[in-house]
Amino acid sequence: xxxxxxxxxxxxxxxxxxxxxxxxxxxxxxxxxxxxxxxxxxxxxxxxxxxxxxxxxxxxxxxxxxxxxxxxxxxxxxxxxxxxxxxxxxxxxxxxxxxxxxxxxxxxxxxxxxxxxxxxxxxxxxxxxxxxxxxxxxxxxxxxxxxxxxxxxxxxxxxxxxxxxxxxxxxxxxxxxxxxxxxxxxxxxxxxxxxxxxxxxxxxxxxxxxxxxxxxxxxxxxxxxxxxxxxxxxxxxxxxxxxxxxxxxxxxxxxxxxxxxxxxxxxxxxxxxxxxxxxxxxxxxxxxxxxxxxxxxxxxxxxxxxxxxxxxxxxxxxxxxxxxxxxxx
Amino acid sequence: xxxxxxxxxxxxxxxxxxxxxxxxxxxxxxxxxxxxxxxxxxxxxxxxxxxxxxxxxxxxxxxxxxxxxxxxxxxxxxxxxxxxxxxxxxxxxxxxxxxxxxxxxxxxxxxxxxxxxxxxxxxxxxxxxxxxxxxxxxxxxxxxxxxxxxxxxxxxxxxxxxxxxxxxxxxxxxxxxxxxxxxxxxxxxxxxxxxxxxxxxxxxxxxxxxxxxxxxxxxxxxxxxxxxxxxxxxxxxxxxxxxxxxxxxxxxxxxxxxxxxxxxxxxxxxxxxxxxxxxxxxxxxxxxxxxxxxxxxxxxxxxxxxxxxxxxxxxxxxxxxxxxxxxxxxxxxxxxxxxxxxxxxxxxxxxxxxxxxxxxxxxxxxxxxxxxxxxxxxxxxxxxxxxxxxxxxxxxxxxxxxxxxxxxxxxxxxxxxxxxxxxxxxxxxxxxxxxxxxxxxxxxxxxxxxxxxxxxxxxxxxxxxxxxxxxxxxxxxxxxxxxxxxxxxxxxxxxxxxxxx
Ligand SMILES: Nc1ncnc2c1ncn2[C@@H]1O[C@H](COP(=O)(O)OP(=O)(O)OP(=O)(O)O)[C@@H](O)[C@H]1O
Ligand SMILES: [Mg+2]
Numbered sequence: 001x002x003x004x005x006x007x008x009x010x011x012x013x014x015x016x017x018x019x020x021x022x023x024x025x026x027x028x029x030x031x032x033x034x035x036x037x038x039x040x041x042x043x044x045x046x047x048x049x050x051x052x053x054x055x056x057x058x059x060x061x062x063x064x065x066x067x068x069x070x071x072x073x074x075x076x077x078x079x080x081x082x083x084x085x086x087x088x089x090x091x092x093x094x095x096x097x098x099x100x101x102x103x104x105x106x107x108x109x110x111x112x113x114x115x116x117x118x119x120x121x122x123x124x125x126x127x128x129x130x131x132x133x134x135x136x137x138x139x140x141x142x143x144x145x146x147x148x149x150x151x152x153x154x155x156x157x158x159x160x161x162x163x164x165x166x167x168x169x170x171x172x173x174x175x176x177x178x179x180x181x182x183x184x185x186x187x188x189x190x191x192x193x194x195x196x197x198x199x200x201x202x203x204x205x206x207x208x209x210x211x212x213x214x215x216x217x218x219x220x221x222x223x224x225x226x227x228x229x230x231x232x233x234x235x236x237x238x239x240x241x242x243x244x245x246x247x248x249x250x251x252x253x254x255x256x257x258x259x260x261x262x263x264x265x266x267x268x269x270x271x272x273x274x275x276x277x278x279x280x281x282x283x284x285x286x287x288x289x290x291x292x293x294x295x296x297x298x299x300x301x302x303x304x305x306x307x308x309x310x311x312x313x314x315x316x317x318x319x320x321x322x323x324x325x326x327x328x329x
Numbered sequence: 330x331x332x333x334x335x336x337x338x339x340x341x342x343x344x345x346x347x348x349x350x351x352x353x354x355x356x357x358x359x360x361x362x363x364x365x366x367x368x369x370x371x372x373x374x375x376x377x378x379x380x381x382x383x384x385x386x387x388x389x390x391x392x393x394x395x396x397x398x399x400x401x402x403x404x405x406x407x408x409x410x411x412x413x414x415x416x417x418x419x420x421x422x423x424x425x426x427x428x429x430x431x432x433x434x435x436x437x438x439x440x441x442x443x444x445x446x447x448x449x450x451x452x453x454x455x456x457x458x459x460x461x462x463x464x465x466x467x468x469x470x471x472x473x474x475x476x477x478x479x480x481x482x483x484x485x486x487x488x489x490x491x492x493x494x495x496x497x498x499x500x501x502x503x504x505x506x507x508x509x510x511x512x513x514x515x516x517x518x519x520x521x522x523x524x525x526x527x528x529x530x531x532x533x534x535x536x537x538x539x540x541x542x543x544x545x546x547x548x549x550x551x552x553x554x555x556x557x558x559x560x561x562x563x564x565x566x567x568x569x570x571x572x573x574x575x576x577x578x579x580x581x582x583x584x585x586x587x588x589x590x591x592x593x594x595x596x597x598x599x600x601x602x603x604x605x606x607x608x609x610x611x612x613x614x615x616x617x618x619x620x621x622x623x624x625x626x627x628x629x630x631x632x633x634x635x636x637x638x639x640x641x642x643x644x645x646x647x648x649x650x651x652x653x654x655x656x657x658x659x660x661x662x663x664x665x666x667x668x669x670x671x672x673x674x675x676x677x678x679x680x681x682x683x684x685x686x687x688x689x690x691x692x693x694x695x696x697x698x699x700x701x702x703x704x705x706x707x708x709x710x711x712x713x714x715x716x717x718x719x720x721x722x723x724x725x726x727x728x729x730x731x732x733x734x735x736x737x738x739x740x741x742x743x744x745x746x747x748x749x750x751x752x753x754x755x756x757x758x759x760x761x762x763x764x765x766x767x768x769x770x771x772x773x774x775x776x777x778x779x780x781x782x783x784x785x786x787x788x789x790x791x792x793x794x795x796x797x798x799x800x801x802x803x804x805x806x807x808x809x810x811x812x813x814x815x816x817x818x819x820x821x822x823x824x825x826x827x828x829x830x
Contacts, residue, residue: 007801025749065741098475132702136541145410193700196702197701198701199691199695199701200698202684202687202691202701203688203691205677205684206677206680206688207682209677209678209680210673210676210677210678212673212674213653213673213674213675213677214677214688215656215657216656216666216668216675217688217689217743218657218660218665218689218747219688220657276677276679276680277679283570291332
């Protein structure tokens with residue numbers, strides 16, 4: 001029937017999957033040559049620790065982008081949930097009308113913050129699916145709203161001194177590896193499992209690929225989207241907890257423009273902004289590339305202004321290379 | 330004369346064309362025939378500058394040519410009507426027809442009036458009664474196909490390639506297209522004509538070339554070959570599609586419609602579907618025939634819950650009254666619709682063959698209700714790839730890379746796998762070759778024998794006669810006939826389709 005020479009199409013796909021890994025290795029080699037401080041396990045762990053937050057957010061962003069959407073509110077959700085963790089931990093919750101005071105353990109505060117992130121995301125999804133508001137607009141509005149609530153809750157002041165136990169999350173290590181890295185790895189594993197191995201994951205790709213066809217296939221498009229935005233919210237909350245813990249303080253200005261770094265990681269990782277194509281692994285690579293680049297530029301004493309220029313150029317380059325790979329017939 | 334000489338074309342490991350030769354004669358209708366995936370569209374895309382990398386030569390009026398782009402081919406006088414619809418949904422008919430060749434004045438400002446006037450003439454020529462400013466996404470597939478034809482005519486090309494131009498239009502528009510073709514060939518234009526509707530070819534084509542697996546099998550004059558010989562050349566075996574003469578096995582009602590109406594979204598005084606009542610029994614196949622604009626697709630969509638706010642009437646599923654607010658509701662009740670437009674409603678083109686086939690039945694393919702069992706997925710898609718003889722390099726191939734007919738087979742596989750109680754089929758075999766068609770008819774009849782109720786909308790009378798136990802005809806939103814298949818003939822179906830009160 002068909003003349004098939006081995007499985008070329010598979011090979012190119014596999015190559016594409018490793019494209020960002022190759023880029024990352026190349027970047028590492030260059031930096032190792034240029035700076036003698038770069039290649040050490042200490043610096044490596046340092047990079048990973050700094051990247052962990054972006055990995056968490058970008059993983060949620062990947063799910064959203066795979067459905068063909070976008071979430072601009074993650075930076076603000078991060079700040080609000082970080083503040084909520086700190087506030088609940090330190091001051092608990094007072095219900096004045098009922099005269100009730102609820103104190104929170106570390107675990108309780110964390111779960112509450114994740115629930116808040118989940119609910120905000122769910123609200124995003126609800127607005128997007130129920131009222132047909134474009135995701136860009138809905139989450140742009142949420143970016144401001146959540147930031148506003150953060151300011152209201154914190155009164156614009158940092159909430160600090162959160163206790164030794166809580167600080168372990170952001171600053172501690174387990175088996176020699178920073179705790180944030182363990183957390184990010186867990187988030188990534190869960191998301192990768194969902195996208196690659198479950199019904200929900202398949203529906204996410206189908207909706208991003210062709211929403212009408214998904215609807216005709218009997219997929220409950222609204223439900224899937226709501227879950228996806230909720231997950232993105234919860235993952236942003238996890239990022240918020242890590243940031244707060246690392247600084248031992250919730251900053252009302254935390255997470256500003258983090259959504260851009262997350263989107264950059266997703267795009268560098270080869271996920272199509274129009275949805276339906278991409279992987280969580282790619283995003284992890286993308287986030288690490290950004291992290292390594294940041295780290296390398298600092299080690300090389302590049303001025304902060306030039307750092308921004310270089311970072312932007314790398315994003316462009318990565319995407320152009322990705323597109324060139326697509327073009328070939 | 331346009332000649333392809335020893336053309337070979339490979340797509341990342343798949344050989345689509347293998348040393349193929351073909352001649353297109355001026356003033357003639359040159360039919361190109363072959364099974365799904367034979368390479369017809371690929372060759373046409375080389376002629377028209379879509380694929381620019383290939384081995385071999387294209388010779389046009391005695392000179393070797395190599396087009397760098399579609400624009401290049403167009404300037405040389407070669408226009409193509411693609412098999413897949415290629416219009417921009419949110420632009421108007423005029424804007425689509427003049428896309429890339431807009432008429433402007435000396436300052437570069439668009440001359441809208443001129444373009445609109447020209448579009449009006451073109452639409453009149455192809456018999457499409459719509460305003461030139463209508464946006465494309467509002468058009469049905471058949472109407473879009475007419476716009477594509479108008480667009481190709483507008484280029485005034487010497488060679489016009491028509492890749493399944495009639496797959497979604499009805500007999501009336503086909504006759505009209507044939508009149509246009511006559512006019513073109515009288516002016517010594519070259520027509521390349523691809524179609525799986527063989528009777529069309531015997532009506533209109535002068536010459537034929539048969540392709541199989543990317544190679545030329547034979548060529549000659551249409552008048553020297555019979556229908557059966559042609560089928561055998563094409564498929565390598567004899568294929569008979571027989572008329573159905575049976576009535577449904579049971580008279581247990583499955584789906585009942587009472588006075589279903591659907592308002593015209595543009596004009597609330599007007600109904601696109603008007604007081605349709607019918608009963609579908611268990612194991613019955615109902616065929617719905619009609620001309621373009623008869624409201625057949627709209628009727629299917631209404632049943633499927635796609636127009637909850639514009640429709641009225643009663644619907645009973647297994648004697649229980651139902652009101653579907655969305656397709657999800659209809660699917661829950663056991664009703665599935667296989668949509669007519671595979672590209673925009675049927676497939677996720679970027680997903681693999683396997684993922685597309687399995688998407689409707691993932692519930693059944695899970696392990697412990699948590700994750701997907703890849704072995705089950707592979708087995709299911711393998712079964713359908715074999716049963717419908719889907720030609721694909723592997724299960725992991727993106728559906729985008731399949732030929733048109735094979736994509737359509739995926740659409741069928743996807744919904745047949747779901748095994749609903751009621752299956753609504755809208756032009757199910759659009760672009761599918763005769764051999765695969767007969768397999769699909771067999772499969773649908775087998776499923777009906779097990780109790781499935783089927784309503785099939787088709788513009789091909791032979792298809793309805795082969796499948797249906799009962800034939801309905803619609804005209805302008807109303808049912809004009811409801812008869813057992815034994816009473817249906819080509820001529821009475823056409824009469825009812827034109828029947829106006
Ligand atoms: N872009 C592509 N990438 C990979 N393979 C392709 C691509 N386009 C076509 N093919 C393969 O080339 C072969 C010929 O396809 P083509 O579209 O020419 O068939 P066809 O004769 O037009 O069939 P149909 O009657 O179904 O339209 C098919 O096996 C198809 O899978
Ligand atoms: Mg084709």
